[in-house]
Amino acid sequence: SALSHVLCVHGKVPKHEFWQNHTVEDTAAFIEHQMLPDAARDLRLQVVSALLQRLVFVLDVMTRSSFIKVNEVIGASLLFIVNRSCSKSGVYFIDLAKTSLVPGTMTIDHRTKWTLGNHEDGLFLGMDNVIRCFHEVQRLITA
Numbered sequence: 001s002a003l004s005h006v007l008c009v010h011g012k013v014p015k016h017e018f019w020q021n022h023t024v025e026d027t028a029a030f031i032e033h034q035m036l037p038d039a040a041r042d043l044r045l046q047v048v049s050a051l052l053q054r055l056v057f058v059l060d061v062m063t064r065s066s067f068i069k070v071n072e073v074i075g076a077s078l079l080f081i082v083n084r085s086c087s088k089s090g091v092y093f094i095d096l097a098k099t100s101l102v103p104g105t106m107t108i109d110h111r112t113k114w115t116l117g118n119h120e121d122g123l124f125l126g127m128d129n130v131i132r133c134f135h136e137v138q139r140l141i142t143a
Contacts, residue, residue, distance in 0.1 A: 024129055028136035035137070036084060045141050047082055047089050052134040054091040059127040062093070062110075069107045072119045074098040078130065 022030075036044050058078075062068050075098040082089045102108055102119045110124040 024133045025136060028133045028140060031133065032137045032140040036082070039084065041141060043084075045138065048134060048137050048141060050089045051080060051082075051091055052131065052138065054089070055127070055131050055134060058091055058093055059124065059131065062127065063124065068110070068123070070102055071099050072102055072108065073110075073121050073123045074100075076123070 036047060055078075073096065075095060076093060077095040079092045079094045080089070081092070106119065108119050108121070110121060112118065112120045114120045114122065
């Protein structure tokens, strides 16, 4: 499965291939290489573990949300914040401007493949991929 992303590292968008589909493994390797590259391994692992824990929490909240069940979420983003000086980090679900209510009493599961008219958006599939990616980043740091 592929990830589509724009990565902004240290406040700058990398010059190479920033709007492309990548494998989870490729994206994890890029993140592992860019995230606090000169920090101690323990700090990097602590930050990645905190981000992973927050991603799992965000997905859990999404799956239980009555709002998400009846809305198609297009163009939303995850904002990752890492404060190196105090090793605090966070992940926030943002950019909900294109979110729209699905018709009638329809609900969507956000995992079913999109077809014309079904309003599926792949939100949970994307979250699953990001979580898999950060598990891989953890593995790369501990390897």
